[in-house]
Amino acid sequence: MLKALAAAVQQHDPDILLAWDVRRASLGYALERAAVLGMRPPLVRLLGRMPDSDDGDARARRDPWGEQHGSMDLAQR
Numbered sequence: 001m002l003k004a005l006a007a008a009v010q011q012h013d014p015d016i017l018l019a020w021d022v023r024r025a026s027l028g029y030a031l032e033r034a035a036v037l038g039m040r041p042p043l044v045r046l047l048g049r050m051p052d053s054d055d056g057d058a059r060a061r062r063d064p065w066g067e068q069h070g071s072m073d074l075a076q077r
Helices: 002-012 027-036 043-047 064-069
Strands: none
Touching (some): 002 027, 027 043
16 A cells, blocks of 8 residues: 555646655654564655665765755644
């Protein structure tokens, strides 16, 4: 079912995903469940548009500009 979710998102290629209680109940749960099941590639990678990294883990590289200028805002109650 998780791979079907990823395939549907890739097929429709939406600019944004909206859902109710995203962090706890819907997408957040799906991402956590996929991680527990050891899904490869990770569901978060399949849902995104970032190209695959050929030089290992992209998180290992530092991004000084992004550390100073990047932000993520979550609208919630």
